[in-house]
Amino acid sequence: MRKQSTLFGALAVTATLAFFPMTSAVAEEIRVPVGTQADRDQASFPGSGMSQSSVRASWGAPMEIHGPVGQPPITQWHYQSFVVYFEGDRVIHTVLKHNR
Template identity: 75%
Template sequence: MTKNRILLGTLALATTLALFPAASAVAEEIRVPVGAQADRDQANFPGTGMSQASVRSSWGSPLEIQGPVGQPPISQWHYQNFVVYFENDRVIHTVLKHNR
């Protein structure tokens, strides 16, 4: 009984592969690092460690300010092309907005 099941399973697999040869096709995978997916020229947005005063003097007043919230206090400054995240008075991260 077990030999019949193994034989039947093998036969079913062979038939499936013969009928659907595309199922064994190989696809190419392309990996693009996150940092290379956009124009990330350092001059175009605030860098880590900059103060709020230096961000404001270089890029002007933000369109919107959210926060601060939490402990330590985190705030967001929204500009047209990016959002700057501050911990207290210092930039901890800048995120580019998706261009539509």
């Protein structure tokens, strides 16, 4: 009985594959280099390691300041087109704001 069950199972799989041929999916992969994902001129944004006084001297007073929060203290300076994140007195990251 076991051999008949195995044979029946194999026949069922073969019949199913015959009625439903396998199809393959095709997808296009688009690669965009990180440096070209935004219209960003590195010279027009604060760089890592800059002091708060250097950022203020180059870009003026921020529209908003959030923080400091946490340990180490993280502060955000919001400008019209970007946000500068400071750890203590030094820039750790600058992020472009999304255009709406």
